Amino acid sequence: MINLNNKTALVTGAAVGIGRATAIVLARNGARLVLIDINYKKLEEVKKEVEEYTKDVLIFKCDVSDEEGVNDIVKKALKAFGSIDILVNNAALWRCWDSFLNTSVEAWKKFIDVNIMGVVYCCRAVLPKMLENKWGRIINVSSVAGVYGNTNMVHYSTTKGAVNLFTKALAKEVTSEGVLVNSVCPGSVSPAENSDIDYTQESELSFMGRTGSDRENANLICFLAGDEASYISGQNIQIDGCRRKM
Numbered sequence: 001m002i003n004l005n006n007k008t009a010l011v012t013g014a015a016v017g018i019g020r021a022t023a024i025v026l027a028r029n030g031a032r033l034v035l036i037d038i039n040y041k042k043l044e045e046v047k048k049e050v051e052e053y054t055k056d057v058l059i060f061k062c063d064v065s066d067e068e069g070v071n072d073i074v075k076k077a078l079k080a081f082g083s084i085d086i087l088v089n090n091a092a093l094w095r096c097w098d099s100f101l102n103t104s105v106e107a108w109k110k111f112i113d114v115n116i117m118g119v120v121y122c123c124r125a126v127l128p129k130m131l132e133n134k135w136g137r138i139i140n141v142s143s144v145a146g147v148y149g150n151t152n153m154v155h156y157s158t159t160k161g162a163v164n165l166f167t168k169a170l171a172k173e174v175t176s177e178g179v180l181v182n183s184v185c186p187g188s189v190s191p192a193e194n195s196d197i198d199y200t201q202e203s204e205l206s207f208m209g210r211t212g213s214d215r216e217n218a219n220l221i222c223f224l225a226g227d228e229a230s231y232i233s234g235q236n237i238q239i240d241g242c243r244r245k246m
C-alpha cells in the first residue's frame, strides 16, 4: 500500500479508463478525491465506486480547456479540503486517426487546447498551494506517441511530446520546492469502455504480447503520487510492456 492518508488528489478525465482506475487506486490508498470530466453521468458512477474507500469525493463537470472553469473548481476544492496535494493530468483527446493533410487546423487547435493547455491550466491552478505547502506531486498522463511519434496521429503525438518536455522543464523549476513532476507514457491500453480495470488484450505492439490494463497504469501513477517516489522528478516513464514498434 502507498500511504495517501490526508492527501487530496485531483484527477482529470476521471470518468472512464486510466482516469477512473486512478481514482479507484488512489482512494484505496487513502486519498481524498476531486474528479473532473466532461462526462458527468459516468463521473457519478465512479463516485459511487470510490465511495467504498472514501466519502471525501467531489465531482465536477468541466472541460480542462476552460481556464476559468478549472480555476473555479480548484477554489472550491481548496475550500472543502484545504489543499490539493496530487494532480493527475489525465484528460486528453486521442481517438482520432487520419493523415497529416486530412487533419484540419480546427482539430489541431482543439488537441492543443485540451491536451496541452488543459495541463497548463490545471498546473497553474494547483501549484501555488503546493509550493506554499512545500509538498506536491504532478503526474501528467502522456503517451509513447509523444516519444516515438505515431503515424496518422501527428497532432496527438505533437501534444504528448509537448507534455513530456513541459514535465521536464516544470520539474526543474519546482522540484527544489518539494513539488515533484513526472509523466507516465502508456503504450497500448485496453479499451476504456471496458468496466474491468484489469482487462487486457493480445497485442503485437509489445514484447509482452498484450496491452496494458487501466489498473497497471493507475498503480504507476499512485506510486509516483506517494512518499515512496521521493527521489523521482522530471521523468517520462514509459509503461508499455517493452514496446516492439509503433
Ligand SMILES: NC(=O)c1ccc[n+]([C@@H]2O[C@H](COP(=O)([O-])OP(=O)(O)OC[C@H]3O[C@@H](n4cnc5c(N)ncnc54)[C@H](O)[C@@H]3O)[C@@H](O)[C@H]2O)c1
Pocket (backbone or CB within 6 Å): 012, 013, 014, 015, 016, 017, 018, 019, 036, 037, 038, 039, 062, 063, 064, 065, 089, 090, 091, 092, 093, 094, 095, 114, 118, 141, 142, 143, 144, 185, 186, 187, 188, 189, 190, 192, 193
Ligand atoms: N488508452 C490508451 O491506449 C492510451 C495510450 C497512451 C496514452 N493514453 C493517455 O491516457 C489518458 C487516458 O486515456 P484513456 O484511453 O484511459 O481514456 P479515454 O480517452 O477513453 O477517456 C479520457 C477521459 O477524459 C475525458 N475528457 C476528454 N476531454 C476532456 C476535456 N476537455 N475535459 C475534461 N475531460 C475530458 C473523457 O470524457 C474521458 O472520460 C489520455 O491522456 C491518453 O492520451 C491512453
